[in-house]
Amino acid sequence: MTISRRSAVLALSALALAAGLGEPRTASAAEDIPVGILLPLSGSVAPIGINNRRGHELAIEEINAAGGIKSLGGAKLVMIDGDTQGNPNVGISEVEKLARRGVVAIMGAYQSGVTFPTTQMAERLRVPYIDPVAVADSITEGRGFKYTFKVSPLASWYARDQVRFVLDTSTAAGKPAKSVVLLHEDTLFGTSTAEGQVKAAKEFGLEVLADISYPKDTPDMTSTIAQIKELNPDALLLVSYINDAVLITKTMKELGVNIPIIGTSAGHIDPAYITNLGKDADLTFTVGEWNVDIEKAGAAEIAKRFEEKFSVPMNGHAAETYMSTMVLRDALERAGSTDRDKLRDALAETKICGDANILPYDCIRFGESGQSPEAQLVVLQIIDGVHKTVWPAEVAAAQPTWPVPAWDAR
Amino acid sequence: MSDVYLQALISGLMIGGVYALVAVGLTLIFGVMDIINFAHGEFLMFGMYGAFFASVLFGIDPYLSAVLALPLFFAIGWTVQGVLIRPVVGKSHAIQILLTLGLSLLMQALAQFLFSADFQSLKLDYGSATFDLGGARVSYTRLAAFLIAMGLCAALWVFLQRTDTGRALRACAEEHEGALAVGIDLRRMYKIAFGLGIACVAIAGIAMTPFFYVAPVVGPKFTLVAFVIVVLGGLGNIPGAVAGALIVGVVESVGALVMPSPSLKDLGVYLLFILVLLFRPQGLFGAKGS
Numbered sequence: 202m203t204i205s206r207r208s209a210v211l212a213l214s215a216l217a218l219a220a221g222l223g224e225p226r227t228a229s230a231a232e233d234i235p236v237g238i239l240l241p242l243s244g245s246v247a248p249i250g251i252n253n254r255r256g257h258e259l260a261i262e263e264i265n266a267a268g269g270i271k272s273l274g275g276a277k278l279v280m281i282d283g284d285t286q287g288n289p290n291v292g293i294s295e296v297e298k299l300a301r302r303g304v305v306a307i308m309g310a311y312q313s314g315v316t317f318p319t320t321q322m323a324e325r326l327r328v329p330y331i332d333p334v335a336v337a338d339s340i341t342e343g344r345g346f347k348y349t350f351k352v353s354p355l356a357s358w359y360a361r362d363q364v365r366f367v368l369d370t371s372t373a374a375g376k377p378a379k380s381v382v383l384l385h386e387d388t389l390f391g392t393s394t395a396e397g398q399v400k401a402a403k404e405f406g407l408e409v410l411a412d413i414s415y416p417k418d419t420p421d422m423t424s425t426i427a428q429i430k431e432l433n434p435d436a437l438l439l440v441s442y443i444n445d446a447v448l449i450t451k452t453m454k455e456l457g458v459n460i461p462i463i464g465t466s467a468g469h470i471d472p473a474y475i476t477n478l479g480k481d482a483d484l485t486f487t488v489g490e491w492n493v494d495i496e497k498a499g500a501a502e503i504a505k506r507f508e509e510k511f512s513v514p515m516n517g518h519a520a521e522t523y524m525s526t527m528v529l530r531d532a533l534e535r536a537g538s539t540d541r542d543k544l545r546d547a548l549a550e551t552k553i554c555g556d557a558n559i560l561p562y563d564c565i566r567f568g569e570s571g572q573s574p575e576a577q578l579v580v581l582q583i584i585d586g587v588h589k590t591v592w593p594a595e596v597a598a599a600q601p602t603w604p605v606p607a608w609d610a611r
Numbered sequence: 612m613s614d615v616y617l618q619a620l621i622s623g624l625m626i627g628g629v630y631a632l633v634a635v636g637l638t639l640i641f642g643v644m645d646i647i648n649f650a651h652g653e654f655l656m657f658g659m660y661g662a663f664f665a666s667v668l669f670g671i672d673p674y675l676s677a678v679l680a681l682p683l684f685f686a687i688g689w690t691v692q693g694v695l696i697r698p699v700v701g702k703s704h705a706i707q708i709l710l711t712l713g714l715s716l717l718m719q720a721l722a723q724f725l726f727s728a729d730f731q732s733l734k735l736d737y738g739s740a741t742f743d744l745g746g747a748r749v750s751y752t753r754l755a756a757f758l759i760a761m762g763l764c765a766a767l768w769v770f771l772q773r774t775d776t777g778r779a780l781r782a783c784a785e786e787h788e789g790a791l792a793v794g795i796d797l798r799r800m801y802k803i804a805f806g807l808g809i810a811c812v813a814i815a816g817i818a819m820t821p822f823f824y825v826a827p828v829v830g831p832k833f834t835l836v837a838f839v840i841v842v843l844g845g846l847g848n849i850p851g852a853v854a855g856a857l858i859v860g861v862v863e864s865v866g867a868l869v870m871p872s873p874s875l876k877d878l879g880v881y882l883l884f885i886l887v888l889l890f891r892p893q894g895l896f897g898a899k900g901s
Contacts, residue, residue, distance in 0.1 A: 387874040415873045418832055420823070423622030424864045425873050427615045427747075444730045444824050451732075451822065454739045455750045456618070477732040477824060481739070 231269065231276035234539055236261070236529065237299035237328075238280050239309030239319060241287035246312065249518065250287075253311050253334060255511050256522030259503075262510075264530050272537040278530070285310050289318045296322040305539045306331060306548075308525055311518070313337030313356075320349045329532075329545045333525035334518050341572040350548050350567050352525045352560070353490070354576040360397035360438075362578040363463050363488050364405045366592045367436045370603045378435035380408040382460075384425070384449070385440035387414040394440045394465055410434050418444060426452045429460070436461045443468040447477045454481055459607045461486060463580070475586050483585065484605045488578045490517025491561060492590045494598035495579060498556040524560050528553060561596045614746040619864045621747050627860020628757035629815050633833050634840040634852040635764050636811035642784040642847025643804035644700055649711040651812055651837060652830025653718035658684065658813030659825040660726055666733050666820075673733065677759060677817045681810050688809030689802045696805060697798070715830065722827035732824045739822070756818035763811060764853050771849070780804055784847055812837075839884050845894025854896055858883075 238257050241250035261278045269275040281304055283295030292315040299307055306329040310316045316335035323330040324346045332340060332349065336356040341349060354362075364381075371378035383398050385391035395412060402409050410432045415425060426449065429437060437460045441449060446468030453462070462485045468474060469487035493504040493515060503523065507515035515523075528551055533539070536547035554564040562575045580592035582601050591601035637651050658680060665671040671679075695714065699707045741748040771777035782790040783800045791797055823829075840859050844851025862880050867873035887895055 387872075413873055415867075416877065418828075419873075419876075420832065420836075421622060421626040421860075421864065423626075424615070424619035424867045427618035427622075428868055431615050444826060447730065447732060447824050451739060455741050455822075456748045457741070473729055473731075477730060477734075479734045 231274035232539075233279045234270065234273070234276050234533065235279050235281045235302060235304045236526075237283055237296075237302075237304035237307035237309075239283040239285060239292060239295055239299065239307050240311055241315070242282060242284040244287040246287045250285075250311055252513070252516065253309075253518050253522050254282075255507065255513075256333070256515075256519035256524075257308060257526050259507055259510060259519075260523045260526035260530075263506075264526070270530065270533045272534050273539065276539075278526075283307075283309070285312075285315050285319070287312060287315065289315050292319040293322045295319075296326070296328070300326045300328050304328070305533070305541060305544055306529055308333060308522065308529070311335060313340065316340050320346060324348050327545075328541055329548055331525045331529060331548070333521040341570040344570070346571055348545055349571040350528070350551075351572045352528065352565060352576065353521055353573075354578055355572065356393075357397045357400075358576070359465055359488055359578055360394060360401040361404075362580070363398065363438055363465065364401040364407060366486070366488070366580040367407065367438075367461075367463065368405055369594075370592060370601050371435060374603045376435075376604070378407060380410050380434045381436045381438055382410050382429050382432055382434040383412045383438050383440075384429065385414055385465075386417045386442060386445060388417060390467070391440040398438050415445070417442065419448075422448055422452050423456070426456050426458060430456055430458045434460060436463055438463050438465070439469065440465040441468045443471045443473050443477075446471075446474055450478055450481060450485065454608045457608055459605055461603060461605050463487065466490070470581070470588065475583060475588075479586075480611070482583050483611065484602055485583050486591070486601070487581055487588070489581050489588070490578060491520040491559075492517070492579055492581055492588055492598075495559075495561050495590045495596040496598060497559050497561070497596060500559040503559060520559055524553075524558060524565065527557075528565060561590070561593070563595075615868060616865065617745060618747040619868050620861060621744065621749060622753070623861035623864030624857060625750075625753040625757045625860070626864065627857040628760040629819055630833075630836055630840055630860055631764055631853045631856035632760035632815035632818075633812050634837040634844070634856050635767060635849055636808035636815075637834075637837045638841045638844065638847055638849060638852045639767070639780075639804055639811070640808040641841065642849075643780055644696070644801050646696065646700065646707050647704075647711065647838070648805075648808065649708060649834060650715035650718060650830075651808075652832065652834035653715050653722075654684070654688075654809050654812045654830075655816035655833050656722060656825070656827065656830040657718065658816030659820050659823075659829065660722065661813070662817040662820045663731060663733055663825045666735075673735075673817055673820045674755070674759075677814050680813050680817055684810040684813035685806040687813075688806035691809070692802045692805035697801065700801060715834070719827050719830065726825075726827065728827060730824045730826045733820050735821050737821070750822060752821040756815075756822070759818045760815060761853075763814060764849070767807065767811070768849055776803065839880060842884060843887055843895055845896050848894055848896055851894050851896035855894075 240253050241247055265277045269277045283299045285292035292310055296319050308331045310319050311334050313335040316332050317340055320330050330349050332351040334353050336353050338355045338357050341351045367378050383395050385395045464487035466489055470489050475482045504515040532547040536543045552566045558565050561579045562577050565573050568574045579590050581588040582591045589599040591597050591599055640648050662673040662676040665676045699710050740751045779795045780800055840855040844855035859880050863876050866876035866879040
């Protein structure tokens with residue numbers, strides 16, 4: 202099967218090549234449109250960068266197969282890679298190189314720490330920059346940039362959406378939540394997320410009974426979990442890496458703590474959480490960027506094509522890079538030009554709604570700051586060993602189980 | 612609220628028991644050979660992986676693995692001592708530290724290569740069963756780990772007190788030249804000490820697998836804790852190590868409650884550590900060389 206598909210592709214490309222050779226390019230033929238893809242393709246975060254790139258690759262392949270950019274005479278998109286190596290300085294010089302190579306726009310750079318300075322350089326060079334994945338609020342907020350367009354939600358919205366989910370779901374279940382306990386690891390990721398959670402809880406009127414940080418890789422969490430049991434909040438918001446996430450859930454079972462767990466992506470969205478805990482992983486909630494089962498026509502189909510092409514399941518990052526490429530296509534069509542300023546103006550007018558947007562909200566558009574104002578997270582619950590989207594209701598694939606039954610009744 | 616403290620005290624004692632077995636191995640090796648084994652936690656990690664794969668691949672219960680591990684890891688320790696450690700016995704501490712630290716890195720890299728960097732855990736039917744003790748929940752598997760650890764520490768103590776080999780080991784610890792003069796085979800004693808130390812730490816790891824995760828990076832945390840305990844209890848002092856381990860376990864666990872944040876739970880342990888180093892460098896328990 203694989204071999205035949207591969208040979209079919211080979212034959213097709215040979216044909217395409219022959220066709221190209223037989224028909225020399227004329228002045229009127231559409232020129233390829235170079236698109237800059239700025240990602241860490243080497244170094245320690247390279248695996249994630251490479252996965253991000255797959256979303257762009259699939260989208261560009263589909264756009265070109267469907268006849269390219271029609272308002273530009275069917276011009277094809279071509280990816281030009283800039284490898285940041287996960288390093289902000291390298292990223293900045295890659296932006297300059299990409300700009301010199303004539304890319305119409307740049308998409309990247311996965312890491313907030315690289316995206317922040319590289320958007321600055323792009324702004325100076327007046328190159329439109331689409332940020333599909335990096336979340337830091339500081340990338341768009343309060344900078345007044347004209348060329349940065351951010352498809353991903355703000356980092357602070359993770360906490361906002363966790364709190365909104367707790368309130369929505371508990372209210373729907375007939376007993377609105379009043380209190381939460383925050384438990385998080387004590388490095389920057391945990392403490393900064395917890396700060397957001399405290400703020401969001403205050404804003405939405407949830408009482409924070411305790412804000413507990415713990416050292417990463419701790420061998421025993423029993424006393425902390427016993428304390429949480431005593432506090433008995435309506436929900437437990439966690440920020441944990443995979444090993445601590447597993448230990449906390451195990452300890453909660455041991456101590457019979459039946460409080461809903463709401464993780465913050467990271468350890469709780471890791472497939473290893475399910476392989477490590479088996480049945481005990483069930484009913485855990487986590488906030489996430491996207492999930493294959495969301496109620497958007499086309500999402501499942503695109504995810505299937507993705508998995509066929511790359512032999513790995515499509516994740517939230519890939520969905521965001523895929524959609525960002527579609528945003529670029531839409532703007533190029535409307536601009537009818539590869540001029541960067543015209544493209545920037547077209548991007549600012551973006552409105553991709555409904556099923557055309559596979560991200561878990563209605564319309565992709567860009568506010569004054571360049572942030573997509575409707576962007577939001579989804580909440581997943583593990584049901585029979587699979588992450589299922591349970592919130593928000595418009596894109597949910599399953600009903601959330603809330604409150605969670607006692608451990609010995611599961 | 613008293614229930615919470617009882618829970619913290621009990622879980623502190625349980626994990627302290629495991630720390631004790633790790634620390635006893637470290638202190639025995641130090642006492643006899645005057646070497647600090649920085650790769651100690653990595654033997655714990657290999658013990659865990661051994662039990663993990665024995666269970667996943669062959670369905671061998673971890674508690675049976677613990678029994679099988681005694682001769683196996685004794686042999687491994689014996690061999691490692693003979694091949695790697697022996698050349699640096701009696702050399703400068705810098706060389707010894709470089710060697711055992713290098714061994715630690717090598718073993719971590721090897722584990723990552725062989726078993727992948729993923730965190731894994733055993734899923735056992737009895738893995739999270741508990742019983743009630745005066746309002747606190749006690750996990751059977753943690754209790755089992757505690758009892759195994761305490762039992763082995765006691766057995767080691769009896770072995771050192773009552774058998775000829777044990778007495779010879781203690782003689783080595785006290786006075787190398789003297790031991791040599793009365794005809795004790797020092798090289799053999801070194802191998803026995805290292806073998807026993809490694810068997811202890813590996814069994815500590817195995818006893819934890821029913822309730823803890825396994826990963827190549829699991830070791831250093833335990834090496835560090837064991838090192839603190841050994842200093843608290845007095846280098847080379849076995850009952851001191853056991854007492855120190857239980858203290859550290861309880862201070863960590865109760866500290867997570869009384870400190871303003873559990874992040875500071877180790878603060879108490881390290882404060883104690885620094886105070887002991889300043890005012891009782893021979894350790895909380897016993898005199899130097901005992």
